[in-house]
Amino acid sequence: MSDLPERPPGPDGWPVVGSFPEYARDAFAFETRLAREYGPLTFYSSLGRGFYQVNDPELIETVLVHQNQSFGKGELFHTIVDPVGGDGLLTAEGEQWRRQRHMANPAFHPDRIAEYSQIMVEETEALLSTWDDSETVNVHEEMMEVTLDIVTRALFGMTVDDGGAIADAMDVVMERVSSPISSIVPEWAPTPGNREFFRAIDRIDAVVDAIIEHHRNGKGREDSVLAALLAAQDEEGEGMDDELVRDEVRTLLLAGHETTALALTFTLFCLAQNPAAEDRLVGELETVLEGERPTMADARSLEYTEQVVDESMRLYPPVHGILREANEDVDLGGYTVPAGATVSLNQWTVHRDERFYDDPMVFDPSRWTDKLKESLPRFAYFPFSGGPRRCVGDRFAKLEAKLVLATLYQDRHFELVSEPQLSLSPSITTRPTEPVLMRVHER
Numbered sequence: 403m404s405d406l407p408e409r410p411p412g413p414d415g416w417p418v419v420g421s422f423p424e425y426a427r428d429a430f431a432f433e434t435r436l437a438r439e440y441g442p443l444t445f446y447s448s449l450g451r452g453f454y455q456v457n458d459p460e461l462i463e464t465v466l467v468h469q470n471q472s473f474g475k476g477e478l479f480h481t482i483v484d485p486v487g488g489d490g491l492l493t494a495e496g497e498q499w500r501r502q503r504h505m506a507n508p509a510f511h512p513d514r515i516a517e518y519s520q521i522m523v524e525e526t527e528a529l530l531s532t533w534d535d536s537e538t539v540n541v542h543e544e545m546m547e548v549t550l551d552i553v554t555r556a557l558f559g560m561t562v563d564d565g566g567a568i569a570d571a572m573d574v575v576m577e578r579v580s581s582p583i584s585s586i587v588p589e590w591a592p593t594p595g596n597r598e599f600f601r602a603i604d605r606i607d608a609v610v611d612a613i614i615e616h617h618r619n620g621k622g623r624e625d626s627v628l629a630a631l632l633a634a635q636d637e638e639g640e641g642m643d644d645e646l647v648r649d650e651v652r653t654l655l656l657a658g659h660e661t662t663a664l665a666l667t668f669t670l671f672c673l674a675q676n677p678a679a680e681d682r683l684v685g686e687l688e689t690v691l692e693g694e695r696p697t698m699a700d701a702r703s704l705e706y707t708e709q710v711v712d713e714s715m716r717l718y719p720p721v722h723g724i725l726r727e728a729n730e731d732v733d734l735g736g737y738t739v740p741a742g743a744t745v746s747l748n749q750w751t752v753h754r755d756e757r758f759y760d761d762p763m764v765f766d767p768s769r770w771t772d773k774l775k776e777s778l779p780r781f782a783y784f785p786f787s788g789g790p791r792r793c794v795g796d797r798f799a800k801l802e803a804k805l806v807l808a809t810l811y812q813d814r815h816f817e818l819v820s821e822p823q824l825s826l827s828p829s830i831t832t833r834p835t836e837p838v839l840m841r842v843h844e845r
């Protein structure tokens with residue numbers, strides 16, 4: 403047993419509710435204040451739960467990589483995410499997670515991802531064809547639709563007729579997930595919020611069931627991730643029940659489009675306010691693509707496009723924090739994090755830390771030189787997490803963001819109509835609370 407102290411420095415908070423009022427007012431400002439005032443590891447309590455907020459790349463690496471066996475996703479994560487993810491890949495733990503990850507991996511092999519590039523471009527062209535010149539659109543909604551179409555076609559070989567219904571259902575789901583109250587109100591309580599939430603899940607599941615039915619009827623790709631799941635079900639009988647197959651498809655469907663849609667929305671938002679960066683991006687597209695649509699081979703040459711995506715995910719990480727729970731006492735940064743403690747690893751604060759980035763609040767894609775990448779501590783930039791539970795779709799998402807962006811900016815210029823500041827909600831993802839309106843002009 404270590405004799406290190408258990409409590410790193412942190413705010414006192416209020417009796418009973420702790421720091422909840424400050425968190426609820428502006429979670430991002432609160433977490434930033436903590437990181438700047440208390441350093442690498444800080445402790446606060448909120449609604450009776452203690453949080454160890456980690457703001458330091460080396461300590462984050464300890465949790466995610468070196469001592470990952472000492473941490474699970476934890477009770478808070480499961481309370482919030484299980485009602486959506488069930489026992490799917492994002493939420494499963496231990497041996498069950500290992501098996502599921504093994505089944506999902508082939509769908510995300512670099513060779514397979516290369517095959518998806520055409521789908522990514524075609525779906526973006528389809529989106530372009532729906533916009534009139536100078537029409538004002540909510541780009542968050544539009545990006546949700548195009549990324550949903552891409553992931554369902556790529557992973558499941560079909561498109562969903564009513565993408566808008568999924569987007570609406572996602573608003574309800576993420577609203578509940580973002581509310582700290584949801585970690586207190588049990589899932590079974592017949593509250594209006596819970597009823598609305600489960601209606602939204604039912605709407606999503608109507609799509610999930612259609613996808614599974616499509617595969618059961620032999621219409622899906624034989625080498626798809628769902629085919630692997632269904633085959634495992636056949637082999638093992640009770641090993642993988644219908645509910646688990648559903649959880650898996652729902653997880654891939656939701657995790658596979660919402661985050662990328664956010665990354666694209668934030669990228670459009672940043673570019674709309676940085677004309678020089680947009681000009682440079684468009685210049686690169688003209689030089690590399692010479693008027694043709696981008697292919698997988700071009701994607702490698704679109705270096706500035708990649709820097710734009712990297713920089714947007716630095717300033718606006720689509721996942722702003724990662725939750726874990728210690729399953730034993732762990733020595734971390736000179737303190738003992740006790741078994742059962744909740745740990746949050748903070749992309750938002752680390753990505754905006756001036757120890758790692760000059761002028762961290764400035765959107766500057768050209769900062770992403772090889773020199774910067776080599777000099778950064780490994781976890782000073784971790785939009786996709788790291789270690790064994792790193793995002794399975796990271797390469798898919800990066801390629802998708804680049805190809806969608808390239809296709810959009812070949813043809814269009816986006817003018818910001820909404821406010822030049824984003825109001826964000828700290829759900830499991832970083833979500834705009836208001837529509838992000840832009841006028842879309844033909845070039």
Ligand code: HEM
Pocket residue numbers: 491492493503553653654657658659661662665719720721724725785786787790791792793794795796798799800
């Ligand atoms: C810019 C886009 C994306 C971002 C920022 C992102 C971020 C993340 C992060 C941070 C995690 C780790 C969560 C944790 O440890 O608690 C994660 C896990 C996961 N992501 Fe992504 N993701 C993106 C796109 C995708 C795509 C395109 C897919 C699928 C097509 C996907 C599927 C998943 C799955 C299934 C997991 C759970 C993996 C596991 O635990 O084995 N994500 N993602």
